[in-house]
Amino acid sequence: MKQSEHHSCLSELDKEKVGLPFTWIVAYVLLIWTVFVVDWLNSPAQKLKAVQPLTFWEAIARRWGDDRTDIQIRLDSSLVYAVYSKDIARVKQLLNFGADPNGFLLDPCGLHDNALFAASQEGDEVLVTILLNAGADPNVLCAGDSPLSAAKRYGYTRIAHQLIAAGAK
Numbered sequence: 666m667k668q669s670e671h672h673s674c675l676s677e678l679d680k681e682k683v684g685l686p687f688t689w690i691v692a693y694v695l696l697i698w699t700v701f702v703v704d705w706l707n708s709p710a711q712k713l714k715a716v717q718p719l720t721f722w723e724a725i726a727r728r729w730g731d732d733r734t735d736i737q738i739r740l741d742s743s744l745v746y747a748v749y750s751k752d753i754a755r756v757k758q759l760l761n762f763g764a765d766p767n768g769f770l771l772d773p774c775g776l777h778d779n780a781l782f783a784a785s786q787e788g789d790e791v792l793v794t795i796l797l798n799a800g801a802d803p804n805v806l807c808a809g810d811s812p813l814s815a816a817k818r819y820g821y822t823r824i825a826h827q828l829i830a831a832g833a834k
Contacts, residue, residue, distance in 0.1 A: 720735040722735050722739065723735050725771060725772075725773055726771055729775050729776050731769070731771065737763075737768065738768075740759055740762060740763055740764035740765070740768070741764055741769060741770070741779075741780075742768075742770045743759055743764065744760070744765075744768065744780045745769070745777075745779065745780050746770070747759060748780045748784050748789070748792055749783050749787065751787065751789055753791060756780070756792060756796075757795065764780075766779075766780055766796045766799040766801035767779055767781075767801055767802050768780070770783075777807065777808070778807045779801075779805055779807055780792075780796050780801065781793065781796045781797070781801040781803065781805065782805070782807040782810070782811075782812045782815055784796055784824075785812035785816040785824050785828065786812075786815040786819060788816075788819060788824060790821075790827065793812075793824050793828070794827065797828075803828045803831045803832055803833035804834055811834075812828055813828045816828060
């Protein structure tokens with residue numbers, strides 16, 4: 666082997682010696698970076714940021730300072746409608762599904778009645794009992810009006826006594 670050939674062989678070996686660790690370092694850095702990015706993208710905080718845009722009802726709710734999700738808005742509004750319909754089975758079903766007994770009916774004009782206010786206004790003692798047992802707050806106001814004042818206004822004294830016993834003021 667000639668002297669010049671020998672040096673060119675050594676330089677190829679030197680390149681391989683230098684190239685192999687550098688390649689491994691780059692691969693290792695890319696692997697760590699990929700794991701970090703994938704983990705970060707799968708984090709709960711990032712998943713929340715990547716959620717779908719607001720639905721129609723969520724946008725309406727935000728306009729009125731209400732931060733409920735679309736599902737919660739639908740459950741709570743359905744609960745109020747079920748109370749106005751005096752559908753006891755549906756009220757129980759919605760409460761079991763997670764409807765908030767203190768949640769408000771929402772329509773494009775804003776927040777309206779909640780279920781306890783509706784039951785008090787309609788004079789339905791059974792529904793008032795169900796809602797109070799489910800955790801409805803007898804002091805939640807609906808447009809400045811309370812379930813107690815609605816019951817008194819319409820002459821439902823037994824419901825008024827029921828609300829006072831539950832802590833209504």
